[in-house]
Amino acid sequence: MQCIIIARQITGFHANQQEAMFSMEGNLARGADYLFRGARLLTHPALRLFVIVPLLVNVLIFASLLGVAFSFLDRTINDWMAALPGWLAFLEWIIWPLLVVVFGLLAGYTFTALALLIASPFNNLLAEKAEELLTGQPVDALEGPLAALLSVPRAVLRELAKLAYYLPMALLVLVLSFVPGINLAAPLLWFLLGAWMMSIQFVDYPVDNHQLGFAEVKAAVARKRLSSLGFGGLVALCAGIPVINFFVVPAAVVGATLLWCEELREQ
Numbered sequence: 001m002q003c004i005i006i007a008r009q010i011t012g013f014h015a016n017q018q019e020a021m022f023s024m025e026g027n028l029a030r031g032a033d034y035l036f037r038g039a040r041l042l043t044h045p046a047l048r049l050f051v052i053v054p055l056l057v058n059v060l061i062f063a064s065l066l067g068v069a070f071s072f073l074d075r076t077i078n079d080w081m082a083a084l085p086g087w088l089a090f091l092e093w094i095i096w097p098l099l100v101v102v103f104g105l106l107a108g109y110t111f112t113a114l115a116l117l118i119a120s121p122f123n124n125l126l127a128e129k130a131e132e133l134l135t136g137q138p139v140d141a142l143e144g145p146l147a148a149l150l151s152v153p154r155a156v157l158r159e160l161a162k163l164a165y166y167l168p169m170a171l172l173v174l175v176l177s178f179v180p181g182i183n184l185a186a187p188l189l190w191f192l193l194g195a196w197m198m199s200i201q202f203v204d205y206p207v208d209n210h211q212l213g214f215a216e217v218k219a220a221v222a223r224k225r226l227s228s229l230g231f232g233g234l235v236a237l238c239a240g241i242p243v244i245n246f247f248v249v250p251a252a253v254v255g256a257t258l259l260w261c262e263e264l265r266e267q
Contacts, residue, residue: 031230038255050126051250057119120155123253127205130257199232202256220264
């Protein structure tokens with residue numbers, strides 16, 4: 001029961017709402033499919049040019065930090081395993097995969113957040129062009145690479161706002177990871193948090209293009225929580241997979257724009 005309450009807090013769901021968790025709107029599978037659809041659209045002639053910069057940023061960041069992260073992960077897990085009492089050695093086959101999942105999600109989210117911070121203006125531009133392609137209507141937002149560069153200070157502040165929203169929840173889950181009993185659900189809580197934040201992170205791009213604030217981003221994602229969690233969950237998983245994480249950001253930007261246009265945007 002405590003884990004359900006914590007999960008509700010992470011995803012913005014409160015017990016005093018009339019809807020129960022199983023009746024949340026949206027569809028997990030449909031939400032996940034937005035990432036695949038976004039990936040397929042990356043090769044569209046109207047989007048190719050706007051995919052290049054986010055893709056290059058991802059390759060440079062992930063390639064630079066991947067080796068460091070895996071070295072740290074291997075050393076840290078081996079140290080933790082060595083610290084286990086001998087009578088708990090049988091737990092090693094359980095703890096190893098759990099720690100790999102948790103560290104993988106954390107590293108994937110951290111690297112993705114860094115890539116997004118650097119390339120955020122160009123992600124806005126990609127979301128703008130994707131929405132124009134999908135709707136056939138012009139979006140009154142950035143116009144060209146020069147405008148994207150000029151918007152860097154504002155984009156950085158927006159990314160920092162998302163980081164400020166994420167850190168208290170991450171700290172809560174980190175503390176709970178050391179609480180006996182509750183810590184068994186720590187991988188699930190980290191995954192839920194990562195899924196929620198990835199959906200907010202990427203839906204922010206099309207929302208920002210309509211000059212809407214961060215509160216509107218959270219409200220939009222909350223309108224179809226299951227679709228948002230399905231989308232964000234698959235993004236979070238892909239962000240922790242080597243090579244695939246090179247391409248996940250532009251695919252997620254376009255996928256989030258699809259999610260925004262088809263489900264989240266108020267008509």
